[in-house]
Amino acid sequence: EAQVTQNPRYLITVTGKKLTVTCSQNMNHEYMSWYRQDPGLGLRQIYYSMNVEVTDKGDVPEGYKVSRKEKRNFPLILESPSPNQTSLYFCASLGQWDYEQFFGPGTRLTVL
């Protein structure tokens, strides 16, 4: 089954404790991206990757890092989380000739 998986689905942490949210896709997609969803703001892009070892900032990259060492994986790293990073996070992937971005199930992050 074609899918994008994210782990964990829920996470409660404290300010300053480094965390990683994993994202993996099994569709051999070149493009992957991270979004955060906040009430009244819709979804906003954090980082994206056009292919292995190629990453770039989206609209709200501050406080986040990413890496793309393998085509299927695109982890989101919060080196020192802060309460304003409490949000719902989505990973998405897209094939080179596709229209539809496939979204993961979302990760609800709470930073206390």
Place this chain on the structure above:
Amino acid sequence: AQTVTQSQPEMSVQEAETVTLSCTYDTSESDYYLFWYKQPPSRQMILVIRQEAYKQQNATENRFSVNFQKAAKSFSLKISDSQLGDAAMYFCAYRSNFGNEKLTFGTGTRLTIIP
């Protein structure tokens, strides 16, 4: 930069009736895609319908159709014969056909279906 505006934070409709969700966007580009996504309580993002800007014909998917007015930069979603399962948050989104495949989302419209 492109922007997407959804001016209706909430809408409600009687079951079996028709409802239209509004979306406007701003861009200087001529080649792009527009999408409507549904987000039910499960939070999963589900693609409802897409429209390519170069196509004049409005897209249709079963009970879902769009009214695409390129000159007016308007992209509304019509849901016919509304069903309880249509209750969700609906997001309008824009994607350029150049460079970053970023989706630019509106702020969403929460649709309630009244039995």
